[in-house]
Amino acid sequence: MSWAGLLDDLVFDYTLRTVALGTAIIGVISGVLGCYALLRRQSLLGDAISHAALPGVVIAFMITRSRASIVLMLGALVSGVLATLLILAVVRNTRLKEDSALGIALSVFFGLGLMLLTVTQRMSDARQAGLDRFLFGQAATLVVADVITMAVIAGLAIGLVLLFWKEFKLVSFDPDFATSMGFPARGLDVGLTTLLVVAIVIGLQAVGVILMSALVVAPAAGARQWTNRLGTMTILAGLFGGFSGVAGALISNTRSGLSTGPVIALVVSLITLASMLVAPNRGLIWNWVRRLRQRQQFRSETVLVDLLALSQQHDSLSYGHSVDAIHAMNRGRRGEVRTLHGLRERRLVTGTGDGMWSLTEAGEAEAQRILQENDGAQAALTRSQIEVAP
């Protein structure tokens, strides 16, 4: 199917449109709140919360006998918050560290959820069918009512983030300072975490437990590479998440048997990977190029300064020096010839025939400038004069 065909489907295919809209909302909200989780080093909290939501879903169903999204989401919210409190209590009161606390909350809540889920299943109540979509996520089952519920909740959550923008920013970067400024840091912390739970809960039924944690961590981690500003990062993370949601829905629509959740997870992982590679300033490729350039520049500067030292030995700027002489002053380093050719192109050195080299006037000025700028190079020159002097 062509991309134009996909676009047609997105506009005219009712089911696909609903699903794509739903997953886009999920992607945006989890991307936005994932930023705070990432900054506060709570990335895996998302994983724990999404697993811990299961018993809440089942209990909400057992009590109300209803399968309405909003009821189940409420149940998920309650147990997600309870799990978060348990994690906090364990970290604060025992010598167990965060990782163990997360593992305990995640697995015990989930085990409990499985136990209860099986109990309801064996009670052969036909209405429970479909509860397990909270486990694996079935975006295809999203209906317009679900999407509206999700949109309203997500809208409220983003509204709260905007309303408390300054406060949330402050507690994320410097909670102690926030406290000393008189902000209720503890309350804001709880508020942010609750919003994260909300974001996860909205997405669970569409993308499932495990892949939900990908949507919390990956867009934010990807966005982080492009910017140092929280505002830009949040917008980017929202875009990454939303894009993955739509792309996941579209791609999974091209083939039967492709579930939406895993496709979304893959798309978002690829975006993050690409960001880590190519983002300016922080990206790996960028770093690599920068290091290469620095090394090249260092080599050029050393050769220029060495030539200056040699010319001072001979009291003549145009006296030619062999590559061997330059190499001898640069023990352990290689590539002088290539560096010299590069410098000749910049008209800083000239060949004096027979493979001998000397500085040009411009080269001498450049070498002097380098020396003045760089105390370390000055020291090296002194050392080389001592060494070269008979």
Add this chain to the structure above:
Amino acid sequence: MSPQTEIVLIAAVVAAACALPGVFLVLWRMAMMSDAISHTVLLGIVAGYLLVSDLDSPFLLVGAAAMGILTVTLVEIVTRTRLVKEDAAIGIVFPGLFGLAVLLISVYAGDVHLDEHVVFQGDLVFAPFDRVVIVGLDLPRTLVTMLVILFLNLLLISLLYKELKLATFDPGLAAALGFSPILIHYLLMTMVSVTAVGAFDAVGSILVVALMVVPSATAYLVTDRLSRMIGLSVAVGVIGAVGGFWLARWLDTTVGGSMVATIGLLFGLAFLAAPERGIVAIARRRLRQRWEFAQTMLAIHLLHHEGTPEAAVENRVDHLWEDLRWKPDFAEQVVRHAEQRGIVRRTAGMLSLTGEGREMAEEALINS
């Protein structure tokens, strides 16, 4: 053996096998790595299956274990770029690999009994149906696999006990003495991967996390000795397995989930009531310290004014509010406790130190 007995036995062996590497995961603060590994092994199994097209091939186990190691390595590589923190690295790597596994299954292996459901709910109930005959004994395959894994884990830990202990509590010294902590780290991760693959079949991957982390965390709250922690953690796992089996029978539900619920209950018990480290013990200690401190303050206050002209004013119960900001009720209680301990005498509202009380105050002043 009846199938029921076999299920209990398998559950106990799985729990014991998981608890062994779990101890070190908890001590090394890598508990969440079990979560990552137990999910990504699915990719190893799928990749293995796509290569050999046989679900029973031991090759799948090898592929899965290799994938576990690969996961750990990838997380380390991502962390080392310093672009994200370690927790985010785990959160990026494993959902991606897991998503890939699920997709591969749905695209290439849709007709095989292998899907993401096993990740959540391996079911012990079916374990007794899949049997092998070994040295004339007709046993469930899972039981045999897990017994072998349990034995390997035991062997490895007892052979490398000293090295593991050193690498756990003083990695710097271990490295200085020539035991490579990195090698031990990867050995441990291999152990976690192999155990996760074996157990995954029986209880599902999230429950593998539970069986690795929760018993060890429980044991960590109770003891300070590594050897005891290992023993206790195995014991908690086994008790949880057996208890979980009966709970599951009673509620007519899954054995895996009930095992975890039982173990969670044991953790809750330790969290509340562990000697020295439980919530109750901590609260009691704080309370005791509060009274102890108040009495010491009282004794010092009395000593300070003893024999001075102000003593008649200062050393009265109703005057403690002025100096120590004690509410009358609290002051009264402190004085009553101090009287019982024999450090203070009260005569008509006037307080004076006994010899013992004077000693206590002087000692407190010297120590402070």
